[in-house]
Amino acid sequence: MPQGDKDKYTDKQKRKAEHIEKGYERKGVSDKEAESRAWATVNKQSGGGNRSGGSGQKKSSGSKATDRSDSAKQAAATRKAGSRSASLQDQTKDQLMAKARARDIKGRSSMRKQELVNALRKSN
Incomplete structure (x- = not known):
């Protein structure tokens, strides 16, 4: 998949990005910058493309909690050391x-x- 290809995004994500982009353009932001900011916002909110097989697969909340716990344990060990x-x-x-x-x-x-x-x- 070439960089910038939006095939992995859902229709809802594409509509959302378009809506955000129009908002930026109304504020006077250049077309290219508005598009860039819009997709960055969509990626931040939803974790990227959500179709199966894509690299933007969301983690389950249980998996996130485990990662946070592991990270906290590692940070505590580092502080102790x-x-x-x-x-x-x-x-x-x-x-x-x-x-x-x-x-x-x-x-x-x-x-x-x-x-x-x-x-x-x-x-x-």
């Missing part, structure tokens, strides 16, 4: 620089990331 000193390597240079500043490590402004990690480990 972030509190350990072994995770200095995983932090950004800016985060390491802030820690080095708080511990008043001399020469920190010219250090590379690995040097900051080493200096912070020594300062404990």
Whole structure:
């Protein structure tokens, strides 16, 4: 299916996009931009084309809930791991620089990331 092909959309989605597009055109938005915004809105609201076999298949609400739960568990594990000193390597240079500043490590402004990690480990 070529990019921009609307065959996978239902008639209702096509009508909705057309209606949204006309609204944008009335507001003075160019034709091309209005069409782009209209289809983006339809995709956001309905998850893309809904005909069987398309890539825009909606997930069931149970599947979404499971995904959210898994994501929350992963985020909690990441936060927990972030509190350990072994995770200095995983932090950004800016985060390491802030820690080095708080511990008043001399020469920190010219250090590379690995040097900051080493200096912070020594300062404990």
